[in-house]
Amino acid sequence: MNAQLLRRPRPAEQSPLEMTDLPTPTPGDDELLLHVHVCGLCHTDLHTVEGEISGTLPIVPGHQIVGAVERVGASVRTFRAGDRVGVPWLHRACGECEFCRSDRENLCERAEFTGFHVNGGYAEYAVAPAAFAVKIPDGFDDAHAAPLLCAGIIGYRALRLSNVRPQQTLGLYGFGASAHIAIQIAARWGCEVFVATRGAEHQRLATELGAAWVGRAEDVPDASLHAAVMFAPAGTLVPETLRALRKGGTLTLAGIYMTPIPEMKYELLYHERMVRSVANATRDDARQLMQLAGQIPIRTEVQTFPLADANRALVALKRSAIHGAGVLIVSG
Numbered sequence: 001m002n003a004q005l006l007r008r009p010r011p012a013e014q015s016p017l018e019m020t021d022l023p024t025p026t027p028g029d030d031e032l033l034l035h036v037h038v039c040g041l042c043h044t045d046l047h048t049v050e051g052e053i054s055g056t057l058p059i060v061p062g063h064q065i066v067g068a069v070e071r072v073g074a075s076v077r078t079f080r081a082g083d084r085v086g087v088p089w090l091h092r093a094c095g096e097c098e099f100c101r102s103d104r105e106n107l108c109e110r111a112e113f114t115g116f117h118v119n120g121g122y123a124e125y126a127v128a129p130a131a132f133a134v135k136i137p138d139g140f141d142d143a144h145a146a147p148l149l150c151a152g153i154i155g156y157r158a159l160r161l162s163n164v165r166p167q168q169t170l171g172l173y174g175f176g177a178s179a180h181i182a183i184q185i186a187a188r189w190g191c192e193v194f195v196a197t198r199g200a201e202h203q204r205l206a207t208e209l210g211a212a213w214v215g216r217a218e219d220v221p222d223a224s225l226h227a228a229v230m231f232a233p234a235g236t237l238v239p240e241t242l243r244a245l246r247k248g249g250t251l252t253l254a255g256i257y258m259t260p261i262p263e264m265k266y267e268l269l270y271h272e273r274m275v276r277s278v279a280n281a282t283r284d285d286a287r288q289l290m291q292l293a294g295q296i297p298i299r300t301e302v303q304t305f306p307l308a309d310a311n312r313a314l315v316a317l318k319r320s321a322i323h324g325a326g327v328l329i330v331s332g
């Protein structure tokens, strides 16, 4: 099968992914073999190919897989050949550690991640445990469903952890794939959403999707937000965002990677403001987001690239030059 393989991390501009012929994987007893139709691009893929985070090498990246079940392992009863399924970032959790036993499998001590520890969706075929795959809501074609699988799930978990309540003011910092989905959930909850993003194109999309205010981070009024979610991996924005947060508000950091957070005055944090990160997501987050996506229904904006252009697509992602979410068309 054709696969985009990462052997050695380096800057995206140096084309770290190589189109390679790999053997088609064989599903284990509890696994599905998927014929991959599309795979979404995520900032985590960029951090992986550039070596800011490191898992297994060599690796086929990609963890927003939409495909058709080609074959199921001997013990699988939940899916059948031909079913359309999605595969998210959490490939497998152990089910036994302290975190798994307390509904926090996203923090599992032995978690394996798709396209990071095991080969992902930048390839014609992929395997995944049936118990960690999700059904794709009807009404979404493959490409428009792909961003739900990480951008959507993480955006949803970040909103949950921000403790934002209906009708409150919410700040979203950065407006890429995740934020453009999160804003639609927040709008559904009746929140007044402030979007801090620099690009004119991102500002236009935010307005179209229901933002009450768009502008630069430094222009968000002091103490205007009940909660905020930061998608931009820029640590320098943390003090800026805390300034805009009301007393008792929570700032949730949604990225897997962030540049250093600068030294700041305690008064920015005082009055019980909280800063917390989001790490991965549980299967419940995935199922709840898929359900919301079908109900609202969430509209995803996608820009597609052929699998062969994965390096070019990652460069576009790095430059914030993708409109909405980037998706690789793998087959079909």
Ligand SMILES: [Zn+2]
Pocket (backbone or CB within 6 Å): 093, 094, 095, 096, 097, 098, 099, 100, 105, 107, 108, 109, 110, 111
């Ligand atoms: Zn565990």
Ligand SMILES: [Zn+2]
Pocket (backbone or CB within 6 Å): 042, 043, 044, 045, 063, 089, 150, 151
């Ligand atoms: Zn991701």
